[in-house]
Amino acid sequence: MANKKVRVALIGSGSIATHRHAPEYAAHPDVEIVAFVDRYPERAEKLAAKYGGKALSKYEDALALDIDAVSVCVPNAFHAPITIAALNAGKHTLCEKPMATSDEEARAMIAASEKAGKFLMIGHNQRLMPLHVKAKQLLEDGVIGKVITFRTSFSHPGPETWSIEGSTGWFFDRKQAFVGSMGDLGVHKADLLRFLLGEEIVEAAAMVGHLYKPMGDVDDNAVCILRTASGGFGTLTSSWTHNPGEDNTTTLYGSKGILRLGSNPDYSVVVELATGEKQYYKVGKMQTNESGGQSDSGVINAFINSIQTSTPPTISGEEGRRALAVILACLKSNDTKAFATVEI
Numbered sequence: 001m002a003n004k005k006v007r008v009a010l011i012g013s014g015s016i017a018t019h020r021h022a023p024e025y026a027a028h029p030d031v032e033i034v035a036f037v038d039r040y041p042e043r044a045e046k047l048a049a050k051y052g053g054k055a056l057s058k059y060e061d062a063l064a065l066d067i068d069a070v071s072v073c074v075p076n077a078f079h080a081p082i083t084i085a086a087l088n089a090g091k092h093t094l095c096e097k098p099m100a101t102s103d104e105e106a107r108a109m110i111a112a113s114e115k116a117g118k119f120l121m122i123g124h125n126q127r128l129m130p131l132h133v134k135a136k137q138l139l140e141d142g143v144i145g146k147v148i149t150f151r152t153s154f155s156h157p158g159p160e161t162w163s164i165e166g167s168t169g170w171f172f173d174r175k176q177a178f179v180g181s182m183g184d185l186g187v188h189k190a191d192l193l194r195f196l197l198g199e200e201i202v203e204a205a206a207m208v209g210h211l212y213k214p215m216g217d218v219d220d221n222a223v224c225i226l227r228t229a230s231g232g233f234g235t236l237t238s239s240w241t242h243n244p245g246e247d248n249t250t251t252l253y254g255s256k257g258i259l260r261l262g263s264n265p266d267y268s269v270v271v272e273l274a275t276g277e278k279q280y281y282k283v284g285k286m287q288t289n290e291s292g293g294q295s296d297s298g299v300i301n302a303f304i305n306s307i308q309t310s311t312p313p314t315i316s317g318e319e320g321r322r323a324l325a326v327i328l329a330c331l332k333s334n335d336t337k338a339f340a341t342v343e344i
């Protein structure tokens with residue numbers, strides 16, 4: 001017997017909805033897109049014309065429809081209020097990253113999910129990328145031994161060529177974005193580090209600043225030092241002034257060797273053992289905004305699978321909260337010019 005269709009609405013019809021959520025829902029055989037929402041109706045209309053469903057300008061109208069789930073694809077400051085409203089309305093919710101603008105908001109979102117008995121998943125797609133899945137397996141197999149230090153970077157020229165709002169949009173407006181490169185990019189790597197290392201980041205020292213972009217009032221660069229629960233440390237950098245191109249790489253330095261992720265153009269995973277042996281793995285290209293983000297992120301499939309199988313999402317609200325907590329500690333360290341504890 002065919003599965004009952006999961007009926008979804010997309011709230012926010014900008015770039016992430018256009019390039020990932022809408023095509024991935026549309027490609028899923030068990031999903032029906034019921035509505036697109038955007039504060040600019042023509043953006044919702046454009047996606048509805050392509051994929052079907054209603055075009056709405058208020059998210060409340062979507063929540064009143066007979067739907068099972070929503071994607072929250074709006075600027076960061078609206079994640080918490082819209083997610084909480086959706087959960088209170090009894091809809092499973094996939095919310096984009098960064099999950100929220102504070103730990104209090106993140107906890108309120110998790111509480112709403114628990115109260116409603118509906119799933120909350122956060123769009124941390126980096127840990128679903130094939131190279132990172134492969135890396136996790138190599139780390140669990142102990143191939144490079146214990147990770148002692150690490151460095152990770154997510155840097156590109158900025159979101160102005162990606163966002164539907166261009167260089168005058170919400171990404172550069174603190175009231176809507178809350179943070180700049182750290183919310184756009186840094187939080188992805190905070191989640192990835194937690195996933196790969198299998199332990200918490202407990203302390204941060206960071207410089208986070210608006211160094212160069214002519215527009216906006218949010219950080220365009222951050223350099224952070226992070227300490228893990230087991231005492232190791234490493235760096236995380238995010239940048240919107242890496243021009244041209246992108247640095248979306250991670251290197252883990254272990255007791256038995258080095259694991260390089262995303263830095264070799266031909267082999268996305270490279271192991272260099274202390275013995276001199278090298279291992280090369282071709283495990284799919286890194287999904288980038290530059291490549292149009294058209295390859296499948298795995299996020300929508302995972303969300304729909306959770307709903308269909310009544311299995312809580314792996315990338316849960318709590319996982320999103322802990323990645324956000326690393327970013328919040330970095331901001332606090334920058335403000336106080338001191339080490340900051342991560343609220344876990």
Ligand SMILES: NC(=O)c1ccc[n+]([C@@H]2O[C@H](COP(=O)([O-])OP(=O)(O)OC[C@H]3O[C@@H](n4cnc5c(N)ncnc54)[C@H](O)[C@@H]3O)[C@@H](O)[C@H]2O)c1
Pocket residue numbers: 011012013014015016017037038039040043057059072073074075076078096097098123124125162163164165169170183184
């Ligand atoms: N997972 C990823 O890799 C990834 C990549 C890019 C963006 N994102 C996240 O996705 C979210 C959206 O980013 P984007 O790139 O699509 O931005 P965007 O500027 O392209 O689009 C945002 C859209 O939201 C609409 N909007 C704003 N407030 C609204 C409201 N209250 N109700 C309905 N619509 C509203 C805007 O009009 C705009 O069309 C952000 O939180 C961002 O961090 C995630």
